[in-house]
Amino acid sequence: MQTKRPTNPQAEEILGGYFRVLDHGFVALVDYMGSDEDVERAARVSYGYGTRKRSATRGLVRYLRRHRHTTPSEMVELKFHCAMPMFIARQWIRHRTASVNEYSGRYSLMPLLFYRPEQEQFGLQSRSNRQGRESVANRKVWAEAVSRWDALRSEAAAHYEWLVEEEVARELARIDLPLSTYTQWYWKVDLHNLLHFLSLRADPHAQWEIRAYAEVIAGMVKRVAPLSYEAWVDYDLGGATLSRGELEALGRLLEPTGEDAVAVRDGSDKLDGPALAALGLSSREIQEFRDKLRPGRRPNHELDLTRMRSAESISEEMARAVPEVFE
Numbered sequence: 443m444q445t446k447r448p449t450n451p452q453a454e455e456i457l458g459g460y461f462r463v464l465d466h467g468f469v470a471l472v473d474y475m476g477s478d479e480d481v482e483r484a485a486r487v488s489y490g491y492g493t494r495k496r497s498a499t500r501g502l503v504r505y506l507r508r509h510r511h512t513t514p515s516e517m518v519e520l521k522f523h524c525a526m527p528m529f530i531a532r533q534w535i536r537h538r539t540a541s542v543n544e545y546s547g548r549y550s551l552m553p554l555l556f557y558r559p560e561q562e563q564f565g566l567q568s569r570s571n572r573q574g575r576e577s578v579a580n581r582k583v584w585a586e587a588v589s590r591w592d593a594l595r596s597e598a599a600a601h602y603e604w605l606v607e608e609e610v611a612r613e614l615a616r617i618d619l620p621l622s623t624y625t626q627w628y629w630k631v632d633l634h635n636l637l638h639f640l641s642l643r644a645d646p647h648a649q650w651e652i653r654a655y656a657e658v659i660a661g662m663v664k665r666v667a668p669l670s671y672e673a674w675v676d677y678d679l680g681g682a683t684l685s686r687g688e689l690e691a692l693g694r695l696l697e698p699t700g701e702d703a704v705a706v707r708d709g710s711d712k713l714d715g716p717a718l719a720a721l722g723l724s725s726r727e728i729q730e731f732r733d734k735l736r737p738g739r740r741p742n743h744e745l746d747l748t749r750m751r752s753a754e755s756i757s758e759e760m761a762r763a764v765p766e767v768f769e
């Protein structure tokens with residue numbers, strides 16, 4: 443039977459397909475409800491599909507996002523199947539406005555898959571940002587870390603397998619599996635809250651590993667609701683909020699002229715540190731203001747469809763990683 447629901451060919455193309463993230467993780471869009479048209483319909487509380495021009499829908503979607511009129515985008519929902527290391531799940535689960543059902547380590551045997559950072563991601567502790575990394579550690583340290591990870595993880599896995607063989611309850615057998623162990627869940631969220639998640643987790647301040655997930659999910663949103671995605675990139679991901687002090691600083695340098703132009707104010711070519719401090723900006727805020735003014739890179743967020751895998755092949759891979767139990 444043909445569906446009467448609105449579908450999007452771009453989203454249909456990836457529905458149920460699995461995209462690798464990190465070494466053993468994945469994200470799959472398993473279902474979605476609605477698209478940009480539904481955002482518009484909800485905003486107008488209007489009747490029927492397809493009565494408006496796409497340019498009008500685009501204008502409205504962009505207006506809504508600019509003005510933070512967010513409830514219409516709650517009418518679109520997306521459901522994902524994701525696998526991620528536990529330390530990433532812990533950051534992800536902080537987003538409370540989603541529905542989650544996680545793989546049960548009490549009920550099921552855990553696939554013994556552990557995340558191993560690649561050398562290019564094996565960064566040293568950042569000196570400027572306590573929650574971050576900077577230059578990559580040397581290869582020798584990474585190689586030693588890999589050999590220590592391997593030893594530790596095979597011991598944790600062997601211990602888990604031994605407990606399971608001894609028929610110890612799975613809820614106890616799992617307690618010493620490391621945070622690098624992969625877990626998985628179904629995650630359902632509406633478009634408004636998903637874009638909020640992506641704003642925080644596709645941002646350079648987020649840990650690189652969760653960003654890797656956010657970027658794949660952003661590629662999926664681009665296919666489900668391309669106009670909402672575009673507005674999110676323009677006004678949120680690629681945009682910035684300005685404080686009163688920052689706006690005042692810009693106002694000293696620029697002025698609106700004529701109907702539709704902005705010009706450099708006469709006699710103003712620069713605001714130095716003391717001038718910015720006089721406007722109330724702390725030295726950290728001055729750095730952040732300077733960062734906001736650097737032109738950002740336009741994100742790509744295109745999914746590589748040649749790497750899309752079937753549910754069956756992912757399921758077989760997971761099954762192979764579960765310890766064998768002889769009944």
Ligand SMILES: Cc1cc2nc3c(=O)[nH]c(=O)nc-3n(C[C@H](O)[C@H](O)[C@H](O)COP(=O)(O)OP(=O)(O)OC[C@H]3O[C@@H](n4cnc5c(N)ncnc54)[C@H](O)[C@@H]3O)c2cc1C
Binds near residue numbers: 638
């Ligand atoms: C770079 C980064 C570093 C972080 N560091 C830490 C850290 O060191 N320690 C730590 O504990 N967390 C940390 N977090 C987690 C962060 O504090 C948030 O918990 C997380 O990002 C979820 O954001 P949220 O609450 O806006 O999202 P959601 O839970 O999805 O909520 C979405 C929005 O709904 C509203 N909302 C939801 N629940 C409530 C409520 N109970 N009351 C009022 N409004 C509500 C809020 O407007 C909220 O913004 C970090 C996050 C990031 C991105």
